[in-house]
Amino acid sequence: MARSIHVRRPATLASLAAELGVSRTTVSNAYNRPDQLSPELRRRVLETARRLGYPGPDPVARSLRTRKAGAVGLLLTENLSYAFRDPAALGFLEGLALACEGAGQGLHLVPVNPEREDVAAVHRAGVDGFVVYSVPDDDPHLAAVLSRPVPTVIADQPHIEGVDRVGIDDGTAITELAKKLIALGHRRIGVVCMRLARDRNDGFAPVDRQQNAHFHVQRTRLGGLAAAFATVGVEWASVPVVERFDHSSAMGASAAAQLLDSDSQLTALICTSDILALGALAEARRRGLRVPQDLTVTGFDGIAEAERVGLTTVRQPVLEKGKAAGRLLLSPSERTRPRSITLETEFLTGTTAAAPRTAEERWFGP
Amino acid sequence: MARSIHVRRPATLASLAAELGVSRTTVSNAYNRPDQLSPELRRRVLETARRLGYPGPDPVARSLRTRKAGAVGLLLTENLSYAFRDPAALGFLEGLALACEGAGQGLHLVPVNPEREDVAAVHRAGVDGFVVYSVPDDDPHLAAVLSRPVPTVIADQPHIEGVDRVGIDDGTAITELAKKLIALGHRRIGVVCMRLARDRNDGFAPVDRQQNAHFHVQRTRLGGLAAAFATVGVEWASVPVVERFDHSSAMGASAAAQLLDSDSQLTALICTSDILALGALAEARRRGLRVPQDLTVTGFDGIAEAERVGLTTVRQPVLEKGKAAGRLLLSPSERTRPRSITLETEFLTGTTAAAPRTAEERWFGP
DNA sequence: AATTGGTTCTGAACCGTTACCGTCACCGCA
DNA sequence: TGCGGTGACGGTAACGGTTCAGAACCAATT
Numbered sequence: 001m002a003r004s005i006h007v008r009r010p011a012t013l014a015s016l017a018a019e020l021g022v023s024r025t026t027v028s029n030a031y032n033r034p035d036q037l038s039p040e041l042r043r044r045v046l047e048t049a050r051r052l053g054y055p056g057p058d059p060v061a062r063s064l065r066t067r068k069a070g071a072v073g074l075l076l077t078e079n080l081s082y083a084f085r086d087p088a089a090l091g092f093l094e095g096l097a098l099a100c101e102g103a104g105q106g107l108h109l110v111p112v113n114p115e116r117e118d119v120a121a122v123h124r125a126g127v128d129g130f131v132v133y134s135v136p137d138d139d140p141h142l143a144a145v146l147s148r149p150v151p152t153v154i155a156d157q158p159h160i161e162g163v164d165r166v167g168i169d170d171g172t173a174i175t176e177l178a179k180k181l182i183a184l185g186h187r188r189i190g191v192v193c194m195r196l197a198r199d200r201n202d203g204f205a206p207v208d209r210q211q212n213a214h215f216h217v218q219r220t221r222l223g224g225l226a227a228a229f230a231t232v233g234v235e236w237a238s239v240p241v242v243e244r245f246d247h248s249s250a251m252g253a254s255a256a257a258q259l260l261d262s263d264s265q266l267t268a269l270i271c272t273s274d275i276l277a278l279g280a281l282a283e284a285r286r287r288g289l290r291v292p293q294d295l296t297v298t299g300f301d302g303i304a305e306a307e308r309v310g311l312t313t314v315r316q317p318v319l320e321k322g323k324a325a326g327r328l329l330l331s332p333s334e335r336t337r338p339r340s341i342t343l344e345t346e347f348l349t350g351t352t353a354a355a356p357r358t359a360e361e362r363w364f365g366p
Numbered sequence: 367m368a369r370s371i372h373v374r375r376p377a378t379l380a381s382l383a384a385e386l387g388v389s390r391t392t393v394s395n396a397y398n399r400p401d402q403l404s405p406e407l408r409r410r411v412l413e414t415a416r417r418l419g420y421p422g423p424d425p426v427a428r429s430l431r432t433r434k435a436g437a438v439g440l441l442l443t444e445n446l447s448y449a450f451r452d453p454a455a456l457g458f459l460e461g462l463a464l465a466c467e468g469a470g471q472g473l474h475l476v477p478v479n480p481e482r483e484d485v486a487a488v489h490r491a492g493v494d495g496f497v498v499y500s501v502p503d504d505d506p507h508l509a510a511v512l513s514r515p516v517p518t519v520i521a522d523q524p525h526i527e528g529v530d531r532v533g534i535d536d537g538t539a540i541t542e543l544a545k546k547l548i549a550l551g552h553r554r555i556g557v558v559c560m561r562l563a564r565d566r567n568d569g570f571a572p573v574d575r576q577q578n579a580h581f582h583v584q585r586t587r588l589g590g591l592a593a594a595f596a597t598v599g600v601e602w603a604s605v606p607v608v609e610r611f612d613h614s615s616a617m618g619a620s621a622a623a624q625l626l627d628s629d630s631q632l633t634a635l636i637c638t639s640d641i642l643a644l645g646a647l648a649e650a651r652r653r654g655l656r657v658p659q660d661l662t663v664t665g666f667d668g669i670a671e672a673e674r675v676g677l678t679t680v681r682q683p684v685l686e687k688g689k690a691a692g693r694l695l696l697s698p699s700e701r702t703r704p705r706s707i708t709l710e711t712e713f714l715t716g717t718t719a720a721a722p723r724t725a726e727e728r729w730f731g732p
Numbered sequence: 733a734a735t736t737g738g739t740t741c742t743g744a745a746c747c748g749t750t751a752c753c754g755t756c757a758c759c760g761c762a
Numbered sequence: 763t764g765c766g767g768t769g770a771c772g773g774t775a776a777c778g779g780t781t782c783a784g785a786a787c788c789a790a791t792t
């Protein structure tokens with residue numbers, strides 16, 4: 001005979017007070033303001049609590065009353081595993097977690113169902129503020145976050161009126177990198193980038209798709225490249241840009257292959273992330289192309305493995321970015337006006353970029 | 367003149383009801399049970415909400431009444447960065463996050479201040495349950511979690527009466543590995559392990575420290591090795607075990623160095639994690655020792671990089687472990703008795719283990 | 733005409749706590 | 763003896779919702 005298990009409701013502050021013959025206020029004070037009652041009574045309260053199995057004030061009820069949840073919400077891009085496997089995102093997450101930990105705040109990962117456009121989870125999250133990390137510009141979850149009456153910090157996204165922001169200057173950073181390649185003599189380049197929109201497009205990305213990209217970071221980096229090459233008369237529309245939906249070095253390799261197959265005259269591959277660049281390096285190796293003699297390859301982010309293999313890239317301070325987001329959210333600002341933090345990037349010379357071979361060298365070998 | 371900023375309190379469900387001239391129940395229903403009121407009225411409610419800037423029912427208040435927080439708490443080992451840089455921990459985290467996402471539950475990282483023994487954060491977390499991942503057996507935070515009247519799942523920790531558990535059979539898995547080395551002929555081995563207790567001890571770990579280790583996983587793995595080598599008459603007390611507090615390949619390298627310096631006759635280094643083993647490989651390379659001809663090196667975990675370099679190791683399904691923990695916590699069990707899930711491990715042959723050179727070979731070369 | 737059933741909305745209780753202010757006893761001091 | 767100050771505790775009203783039993787109304791059935 002199935003018998004429903006009798007779950008004894010845990011004792012409440014009120015029941016404890018009744019048992020002790022004191023007021024609820026006093027019990028509350030025993031936990032929250034020890035100086036407000038005599039040590040003797042406090043001892044009795046806590047001891048009785050132990051005896052009755054009272055686990056202490058209910059966190060949710062407390063939050064309701066004090067108007068503090070003690071946690072910050074984090075909204076990540078649609079696909080969770082995507083973030084967990086991207087070293088840059090992970091660094092940001094670690095930095096944010098550290099900042100929260102330092103402030104004694106929990107970090108609440110908001111569940112975003114990739115299937116349905118279910119914004120409810122954003123409304124259900126009991127948090128004191130939100131950090132939004134690199135979601136598409138038109139993400140309904142972002143809109144939902146902004147509709148909540150709590151402070152918000154956005155990272156790696158375009159500025160939104162009245163919202164704090166942290167990020168780097170993606171455009172300028174990659175323009176610098178492009179200028180180095182231009183100075184080396186590269187004119188015929190190919191570009192590998194991450195996905196530009198929510199829909200999958202594993203292949204060439206025409207200019208209008210680039211310009212309408214939903215992901216701010218990718219859009220800005222491509223824009224920075226276009227600007228740099230425009231200065232030497234390279235028409236951007238003629239530069240092949242290959243997009244990959246999944247972010248992995250395998251995808252970087254396949255994108256590199258697609259580019260090299262489409263134009264054997266390319267002298268450099270510019271990748272908008274290190275992960276992709278590592279794949280491009282692997283593809284070059286597979287083809288027997290020497291880097292940098294036969295092909296220049298560059299990345300972006302400055303992840304550990306890139307540094308290990310000497311990739312020419314741009315380092316961005318991902319850990320600091322996360323910490324800064326946390327500080328921005330948790331610091332007791334006067335909130336007089338939205339603050340914006342732009343962190344510095346650093347060009348890493350590496351060993352995967354060099355002057356292109358001349359035409360003769362290309363045809364007859366060195 | 368400093369003037370305190372006037373923060374307009376956001377509209378409440380009650381104020382919205384008053385504005386509309388309906389009851390609070392009706393407004394609540396407009397959000398939670400659309401079938402309970404006429405479409406026309408519902409439309410009016412939502413429209414007025416938009417006009418008044420009402421962000422929808424307050425999540426904390428709702429949680430209080432419904433007794434559901436919509437999130438699970440995760441208690442990680444003391445040092446957050448430690449977890450974020452350990453691929454095994456990261457895999458677990460990803461799996462857990464995926465399980466939560468699938469169930470529409472948030473994942474609340476409990477802030478654990480490494481400095482103070484501040485258990486308050488555990489009590490402050492508004493969650494429906496906890497997952498505790500590989501904390502020291504005597505961690506006060508674990509005790510605090512168990513005192514909360516919510517379901518709990520522990521991972522990679524010894525069984526606790528009445529608490530669900532997920533893990534692998536560390537002892538048996540590493541015993542298998544040890545037996546392979548024994549079969550190859552190894553008798554003189556050194557062991558590199560992660561920290562065994564809260565206090566830092568970068569150096570040799572005597573047997574009693576091993577047996578009293580606070581970290582279940584490390585304790586069990588060492589025990590498994592001892593059991594295996596006992597079968598061939600190798601006295602465990604004579605086996606050098608070097609411990610490192612920080613978990614990094616650099617530490618693995620230095621530990622390997624310490625072992626090789628202390629006994630040049632060692633034919634194999636068994637490491638209790640892949641990260642440490644990768645460091646040991648680096649150290650062997652630095653010394654000009656060929657692996658596996660001159661030295662056998664093994665790891666544990668089966669992280670991606672280990673597989674790339676062909677490390678002989680044991681793979682454990684970390685992602686699955688995280689998912690299983692989530693399922694265990696979120697599945698509507700009858701909770702008739704605590705459940706325990708032990709996942710399978712797999713021996714990876716790799717290319718870093720071989721028979722030791724004979725004495726002659728050692729002295730005169732091959 | 734009375735009963736039934738369905739839809740739509742309401743009233744009051746409740747979730748478990750903390751904030752705010754008030755009360756009261758006790759003490760030292762003039 | 764009266765008085766202000768202080769330490770210890772209590773009462774009441776939020777905090778912002780959800781739940782559940784039922785009221786009011788109307789149409790259809792018996």
